Amino acid sequence: MSDASDDRTRVEWREWGSDAFADARERGVPLLVSVVATWSESCRAMAQRTYAEPRIAANINDDFVPVRVNAARRPRVRERYNMGGFPSTVFVTPDGEHIAGATFLEPDGFRQVLQRVRETWDDAGADAGSVPRALSGGEPPAAPLSGDIEGLVAGQLADQYDSEHAGWGTSEKFPLPETVSFALKRDRDRALRTLDAIRRHLVGDDGGCFRFAHGRDWSDPQTERTLSVNAGMLAAFAHAYLTTGDDEYRGAATGVLDYLTETLWTGAAFGAGETPDGGVDDAAYADGNALAADALLSLAAYTGDDRATRYAERTLDYIADELLVDDTVRHYAGAAAPVGLLADRARVTGALTTAGQVLDPAYLEPARAVADRAIADLQDDTGAFVDGPETGAGLLDEPLRPIDDTAVMADALVDLSYLTGEARYRDAARDAVAAFAGAAERMGVQVAGYATAAARLSTRPLVIRVADDPGSELHRAALRMADHEKVVAVGADGDPGTAWLDTADGDTDAVATPSALAALVADTAQ
Secondary structure (H helix, E strand, O other): OOOOOOOOOOOOOEOOOHHHHHHHHHHOOOEEEEEEOOOOHHHHHHHHHHHOOHHHHHHHHHHOEEEEEEOOOOHHHHHHHOOOOOOEEEEEOOOOOEEEEEOOOOHHHHHHHHHHHHHHHHHHHHHHOEOOHHHOOOOOOOOOOOOHHHHHHHHHHHHOEOOOOOOEOOOOEOOOHHHHHHHHHHOHHHHHHHHHHHHHHOEOOOOOEOOEEOOOOOOOEEOOEEHHHHHHHHHHHHHHHHHHOOHHHHHHHHHHHHHHHHHHEOOOOEOOEEOOOOOEEOOOOHHHHHHHHHHHHHHHHHHOOHHHHHHHHHHHHHHHHHHEEOOEEEOOOOOOOOEOOHHHHHHHHHHHHHHHHHOOHHHHHHHHHHHHHHHHHHEOOOOOEOOOOOOOOOOOOOOOOOHHHHHHHHHHHHHHHHHHOOHHHHHHHHHHHHOOHHHHHHOOHHHHHHHHHHHHHHOOOOEEEEEOOOOOHHHHHHHOOOOOOOEEEEOOOOOOOEEEEEEOOEEOOOEOOHHHHHHHHHHHHO
């Protein structure tokens, strides 16, 4: 499906690209950019109620160049033109600068906006546009990396926690799986109470998790379901099982596995999500599928679940066969797909490093190749990573440094450094995290993934080296040590059939049994 296709409207939608911007420049009119999500009820409602109104459609076609963008297919456009929800309705100059924007609009409200934008354009022309602050050329707030970041964000776990209903926030409640996973090590009770609330209110009978709840008490769920939320929740439930040994969390993780494999699986990979009426978007995106593979590998590592292993391997095969190209990543299969996006490279690097720990060290070679190319292509002089190649229509040639995707890449690079013994990966991760460290005091729980990466750079994670084959009893025991932020290097050089800890003070003595390894980990943690 193309970005512009939608037979429910009378608007003559164009594809995103240089041709649409050139046409606007030639005609001397602004563009109307509609950024939509396939799973969004509001997007469908605006198409059916607003854009289908004949007079509105005629006014748009006459006075603007209308462009429809699928948010999932073009994430760099989404991040530059998102008005805070879907649909995002953005009026822009032929140079791509913002004139005005909104989300969902009913016909009467939309007519008023059209009139105001026309008047603004007639008065000021291209000077009416502006570049969002995030793209205005300023550098991120760098500072030396310290252990304070972990503590500052961990403190927000208590300050922003809803003690009455669980979760974080005072209005809508989002699952925030990365925040839950961060909290499991630093604020376990609040993390588990939040997971329990999610299980009660956001998980359907088929095991799938809704995107968020409108009510502070987790009521009135928004009933679309996305791959990213469900993959993240699968990992969070699995981590909770590892932490507590409580079969309720293992059951919740298995329920998400059921949903992923029975509803979103396309036969080759995972689709992007499900609409409230049960329609499945079967587009398979690199970042979502890599996140799913990573989560499946966590469940397999902790429980030995054969189905999780099998689907993780099939997903990684799909990524390798269809999406890896010249040591970088295609966003989805097809010649028109964006190539080299940070989110895709970060998630794929993370999934491959996890596979190198759980399945086979051979996965580390493609992980290194993707990471090396990402560092060369996307890490700029500030230390942060930009979100993709700085080329394209509109504002795509303006650098955007997303903290979340930078954190995902940094976290994967920490793993890769310990798994390969190459300090340059840790150095790159440190530079990336330090690029944002100056804003640590202003960070909330939503950037817990960044705090996780900072913590693992400031304090050496638990590193277990196993001189044994993947799948051995000793290897399985290492994977099940109760710390989901650990690193497990299997096939390490050492006496066959032994394992040891790689600590800041050097290697510990080697042990040969799972019970001895558990005792060694416990002693070292004291």
